[in-house]
Amino acid sequence: MKLWVLRHGEAEPYGKRPDSERALTDHGREEVLRAAAELMGKPITAIYASPYLRAQQTAEIVRTALGFAPDIRTVEWLTPDNRPQRVAEQLVSVDNVLLVSHNPLVGNLLGFLQHGHVQEPETVKTAGLAELEGDLPVPGSMKLNGIKHP
Numbered sequence: 001m002k003l004w005v006l007r008h009g010e011a012e013p014y015g016k017r018p019d020s021e022r023a024l025t026d027h028g029r030e031e032v033l034r035a036a037a038e039l040m041g042k043p044i045t046a047i048y049a050s051p052y053l054r055a056q057q058t059a060e061i062v063r064t065a066l067g068f069a070p071d072i073r074t075v076e077w078l079t080p081d082n083r084p085q086r087v088a089e090q091l092v093s094v095d096n097v098l099l100v101s102h103n104p105l106v107g108n109l110l111g112f113l114q115h116g117h118v119q120e121p122e123t124v125k126t127a128g129l130a131e132l133e134g135d136l137p138v139p140g141s142m143k144l145n146g147i148k149h150p
Contacts, residue, residue: 116140
C-alpha cells in the first residue's frame with residue numbers, strides 16, 4: 001500500500017474569517033500545482049480531503065492537474081485537530097490514496113504511522129507532500145519514502 005499525504009497550500013491569514021473558511025492564496029495555488037506535478041503517474045485510487053475550504057481547493061487543483069475523474073471524498077476525520085489513530089482506522093480498507101489535510105494532523109499522522117506514536121511528528125510546510133509505504137496503515141509499520149516541499 002502507498003499513501004500520499006498532502007498539506008494544503010498557503011492560506012489566507014487567521015482572523016479575516018473562520019479557520020474552516022480560509023481560502024488559498026495565489027502563492028498557495030502555485031505551491032499546490034508544484035506538488036501535483038510530483039503526483040503525475042502515481043497509482044492514486046482515491047482523493048480524500050478535509051471539508052475546510054483550503055483543503056477542498058487544494059484537492060480540486062490536484063484532481064484537475066492529474067485529470068483524476070472520481071470525485072473528491074470529503075471526510076471529517078481529516079480536519080486539523082483529529083487524532084492520527086482515527087485516520088489510520090479509516091485507511092484499513094483502502095490502497096494508494098491521497099489525503100489532503102492540515103497541520104498538526106499531517107505531521108502527527110506521519111510520525112504515528114512510522115513510529116507508532118505522535119512524539120516525533122514530521123515537519124510539513126504548506127503544500128508539502130509525503131509518501132508512505134507499507135503493508136497496512138498500522139501504527140509504526142509504514143516507511144516514509146520522503147517529503148517534498150515546493
